[in-house]
Amino acid sequence: xxxxxxxxxxxxxxxxxxxxxxxxxxxxxxxxxxxxxxxxxxxxxxxxxxxxxxxxxxxxxxxxxxxxxxxxxxxxxxxxxxxxxxxxxxxxxxxxxxxxxxxxxxxxxxxxxxxxxxxxxxxxxxxxxxxxxxxxxxxxxxxxxxxxxxxxxxxxxxxxxxxxxxxxxxxxxxxxxxxxxxxxxxxxxxxxxxxxxxxxxxxxxxxxxxxxxxxxxxxxxxxxxxxxxxxxxxxxxxxxxxxxxxxxxxxxxxxxxxxxxxxxxxxxxxxxxxxxxxxxxxxxxxxxxxxxxxxxxxxxxxxxxxxxxxxxxxxxxxxxxxxxxxxxxxxxxxxxxxxxxxxxxxxxxxxxxxxxxxxxxxxxxxxxxxxxxxxxxxxxxxxxxxxxxxxxxxxxxxxxxxxxxxxxxxxxxxxxxxxxxxxxxxxxxxxxx
Amino acid sequence: xxxxxxxxxxxxxxxxxxxxxxxxxxxxxxxxxxxxxxxxxxxxxxxxxxxxxxxxxxxxxxxxxxxxxxxxxxxxxxxxxxxxxxxxxxxxxxxxxxxxxxxxxxxxxxxxxxxxxxxxxxxxxxxxxxxxxxxxxxxxxxxxxxxxxxxxxxxxxxxxxxxxxxxxxxxxxxxxxxxxxxxxxxxxxxxxxxxxxxxxxxxxxxxxxxxxxxxxxxxxxxxxxxxxxxxxxxxxxxxxxxxxxxxxxxxxxx
Numbered sequence: 001x002x003x004x005x006x007x008x009x010x011x012x013x014x015x016x017x018x019x020x021x022x023x024x025x026x027x028x029x030x031x032x033x034x035x036x037x038x039x040x041x042x043x044x045x046x047x048x049x050x051x052x053x054x055x056x057x058x059x060x061x062x063x064x065x066x067x068x069x070x071x072x073x074x075x076x077x078x079x080x081x082x083x084x085x086x087x088x089x090x091x092x093x094x095x096x097x098x099x100x101x102x103x104x105x106x107x108x109x110x111x112x113x114x115x116x117x118x119x120x121x122x123x124x125x126x127x128x129x130x131x132x133x134x135x136x137x138x139x140x141x142x143x144x145x146x147x148x149x150x151x152x153x154x155x156x157x158x159x160x161x162x163x164x165x166x167x168x169x170x171x172x173x174x175x176x177x178x179x180x181x182x183x184x185x186x187x188x189x190x191x192x193x194x195x196x197x198x199x200x201x202x203x204x205x206x207x208x209x210x211x212x213x214x215x216x217x218x219x220x221x222x223x224x225x226x227x228x229x230x231x232x233x234x235x236x237x238x239x240x241x242x243x244x245x246x247x248x249x250x251x252x253x254x255x256x257x258x259x260x261x262x263x264x265x266x267x268x269x270x271x272x273x274x275x276x277x278x279x280x281x282x283x284x285x286x287x288x289x290x291x292x293x294x295x296x297x298x299x300x301x302x303x304x305x306x307x308x309x310x311x312x313x314x315x316x317x318x319x320x321x322x323x324x325x326x327x328x329x330x331x332x333x334x335x336x337x338x339x340x341x342x343x344x345x346x347x348x349x350x351x352x353x354x355x356x357x358x359x360x361x362x363x364x365x366x367x368x369x370x371x372x373x374x375x376x377x378x379x380x381x382x383x384x385x386x387x388x389x390x391x392x393x394x395x396x397x398x399x400x401x402x403x404x405x406x407x408x409x410x411x412x413x414x415x416x417x418x419x420x421x422x423x424x425x426x427x428x429x430x431x432x433x
Numbered sequence: 434x435x436x437x438x439x440x441x442x443x444x445x446x447x448x449x450x451x452x453x454x455x456x457x458x459x460x461x462x463x464x465x466x467x468x469x470x471x472x473x474x475x476x477x478x479x480x481x482x483x484x485x486x487x488x489x490x491x492x493x494x495x496x497x498x499x500x501x502x503x504x505x506x507x508x509x510x511x512x513x514x515x516x517x518x519x520x521x522x523x524x525x526x527x528x529x530x531x532x533x534x535x536x537x538x539x540x541x542x543x544x545x546x547x548x549x550x551x552x553x554x555x556x557x558x559x560x561x562x563x564x565x566x567x568x569x570x571x572x573x574x575x576x577x578x579x580x581x582x583x584x585x586x587x588x589x590x591x592x593x594x595x596x597x598x599x600x601x602x603x604x605x606x607x608x609x610x611x612x613x614x615x616x617x618x619x620x621x622x623x624x625x626x627x628x629x630x631x632x633x634x635x636x637x638x639x640x641x642x643x644x645x646x647x648x649x650x651x652x653x654x655x656x657x658x659x660x661x662x663x664x665x666x667x668x669x670x671x672x673x674x675x676x677x678x679x680x681x682x683x684x685x686x687x
Contacts, residue, residue, distance in 0.1 A: 019461035162455040193435040246454035253447035
């Protein structure tokens with residue numbers, strides 16, 4: 001059903017309590033990355049890496065949840081992240097941050113689209129474009145129905161995800177037992193059982209930094225701050241963090257089932273190995289439903305939030321459209337985004353991890369600017385967002401001689417340092433006046 | 434290297450964690466509304482309590498100006514009659530009364546304190562009535578520790594003067610009885626003033642306000658108990674009887 005107003009399209013018709021709030025946040029944050037990064041983390045950092053990855057997601061949502069009541073209190077009239085930025089930033093600095101948001105939105109959507117391509121290819125053995133066409137059509141229909149439509153399907157998506165991650169490990173470990181899996185890992189993948197403490201600590205901290213940066217500029221999460229009841233917004237985010245952590249943890253168990261009796265070509269082939277291992281049709285359908293739900297709910301929410309951002313917080317400042325026109329243009333942006341994502345993900349197949357790590361520096365560098373937007377009491381100096389740009393540039397340059405984890409920290413420290421200096425100078429200037 | 438036991442624990446954690454997550458979510462769906470309802474009821478109860486407290490304090494406040502202006506009128510009369518010595522002791526008594534009262538801010542006081550208040554009031558009235566007034570106290574020791582809302586006894590005594598003794602010239606007698614009966618405190622204030630039948634209804638209504646005030650305050654204190662207040666008009670005199678549960682400071686602590 002078509003939303004009656006643009007506000008209804010953005011926020012839906014009901015205010016969420018903790019339960020619906022958690023489901024909505026889980027639908028946004030259980031993504032293709034969650035499914036694909038779990039095997040990656042497991043292979044690179046062993047079993048402790050799996051726990052670390054789950055922890056960092058939970059802590060990132062926890063930290064953001066902690067500040068959400070403050071955001072709601074300070075910016076009561078906003079409905080999106082763009083509204084808050086418009087209130088706090090002026091002129092070019094606003095546009096700069098909006099462009100960064102657009103870039104990260106497109107990156108996030110592209111990663112999901114590529115993830116969907118990989119998953120459909122390995123799971124269904126169909127040509128990539130067939131699966132992707134169905135997938136993007138579904139996501140587009142999800143997105144144009146507005147928040148009400150997205151919310152209607154979130155429950156089904158989350159049920160699929162939980163059903164799969166509970167039933168598959170239980171089925172396999174009851175059938176095979178734990179010790180044969182341990183012996184198999186000892187034989188084929190003994191490196192998974194080694195504890196690499198030094199690397200893990202840095203990896204977890206970096207993942208936490210990136211995760212926090214991601215949540216901090218996530219359009220869909222900001223929308224949900226204003227949809228969940230004010231008194232329940234912090235609890236919802238925190239509960240979502242805790243419950244989210246259980247999902248990557250369960251995926252690591254699923255990955256162990258796939259690899260314990262054989263070697264593997266690459267990370268993605270683990271998925272096809274898993275499909276071969278799942279001999280029950282019901283469980284197989286459940287797993288496909290789980291992967292589809294995880295990615296579709298994220299893409300639906302992102303498509304919705306990004307198209308709103310493009311129209312409401314970017315183009316509408318120039319053209320000043322009526323509400324009805326804004327709604328129509330938002331649909332148009334949704335169509336264009338879905339179509340371009342479908343084409344890109346069908347044609348290109350860039351390395352997924354490279355894309356994620358390229359944007360890690362962006363997420364780390366934007367954190368200080370976002371914290372200033374949220375917490376700084378005075379008018380924000382125009383140059384603050386550019387500190388993040390310098391931080392990002394320095395981080396990317398440092399890639400020549402450092403690895404991506406180190407360069408992520410360089411981005412963060414440079415932009416934070418510059419922002420702190422700028423604010424101190426600003427304070428001195430105000431006091432001297 | 435992870436041992437077999439640690440690995441088993443890891444798998445157990447990975448298998449159990451999503452089950453716990455799903456159950457938490459299910460719990461939220463099933464009980465969130467009920468928890469909200471409980472929270473709402475708790476808030477309503479607190480609000481109701483605050484309202485009762487505010488009403489209670491308001492009722493207490495209503496009595497103060499009533500008594501204060503009556504006493505001022507007594508003092509004014511003494512000044513007009515040029516009874517200087519009595520005027521000085523009246524002001525002294527009033528000063529003692531207020532000093533005692535403003536030190537005391539509790540919503541409940543012991544009967545002993547209430548008796549002390551009433552004595553100050555009677556001292557002032559005695560200045561007016563001189564030898565015409567005869568006051569008899571019959572107070573059971575166990576009742577002195579009983580907790581009551583302030584001005585309970587004083588209001589009844591004041592009513593006895595306002596509607597009885599002050600209207601009847603000649604000798605006046607006031608009997609105050611306080612005793613404990615089956616874990617309840619019984620208070621009777623009798624005054625020797627008979628009321629003409631035609632004036633009875635008007636007086637009853639007027640007295641009713643003060644007594645109604647007492648009943649409301651006692652009912653707030655003991656919402657589940659029965660509070661009995663009775664006004665008896667007889668040819669020889671008028672009495673007010675009140676029954677309320679016996680409660681001491683120790684009871685409120687436990």
